[in-house]
Amino acid sequence: MSSGHHIISFRTLVLTFSSLLFLTVLTVVAALFDFSHLNLWLPWKINLGGLNIVVALLIASSKAALVVLFFMGLRWDKPLNIVIFLSNLLILFIFFTITLADVWFRDVADPIDAQIIPFESPTQKVAP
């Protein structure tokens, strides 16, 4: 470390790169299998494609963590920058939770209003 800057070693870069390549292959291989019958959200009747999207997002999150920690060097960064990134994730989490809590659980909270709103296809002409 010279003058406070961390120079990421070539070895670390290559290891991160090869891990990212491996995880990309893994996410395609995982998509070869159909886990859609394993639906974790079944109790709430939310259909997001079962376990497939969970596996896909777990792999994507691992890849994202590798990029942020090693390529972006957050692992060696100043605490303030780490706080900014983590609070960013927290804000994102709050945003997702409140929005999806409304959309996904509206009928649980108020079963009387749980009617599917008729959808007009944009490709079909609406009858007058």
Add this chain to the structure above:
Amino acid sequence: MSTNLALHKVGHHFRSAEEEFESAKLGTWLFLATEILLFGGLFCAYLVFRSMYPQAFAEASAHLNWKMGALNTLVLITSSFTMAWAVRLSQLGDKKKLILTLAITLICAGIFMVVKYFEYTHKIHEGTLWAGAFTAQGFSDPRVPTFFGLYFLMTGLHGLHVVIGMGLILWLIIKTGKNHFSPEYFTPVEMVGLYWHLVDLIWIFLFPLLYLISGVKL
């Protein structure tokens, strides 16, 4: 070698080069935070619509070519690697290799946009566009255009970021050629690097969410 080194002058409102660098990095991270929230809104919309119309998403996603998406993922990851390498080389002051790695990064970004161009023209030809412009026939679910609307919005905004990134990397190559960077001053290389990694990061999530919904067949 670099006799005509264009020395960087630290801004008068900074006490030291160190303080200037840390300020630039803080600002970049704040900017990237707004970028994550910008794309976060689209990812949230994606989850809302996908849970509302799962069949439409599966049917529409099957019309995307996952091999193109996978190729672009590999291309972007490679460019991220060469960009991170470029930052290291700028810190070490290796001008020749710095220009080379930046050029490879730029070429990878170019390949990404060429693949995207082929995907987009194919979709325009097929008529699988957003609601209002959707003309394709043979889809069973009437909500298929919703998926393509999100597809074009998300990949379009991401593609715009790639194009801006290409401009920034080209600017870095020119500045490197003019000896603007040294182990004492490499701030622009590191900041463009951070931005470029974020562009890669967004694609890492876009690829499985858009292309792999209905599984892949080899």
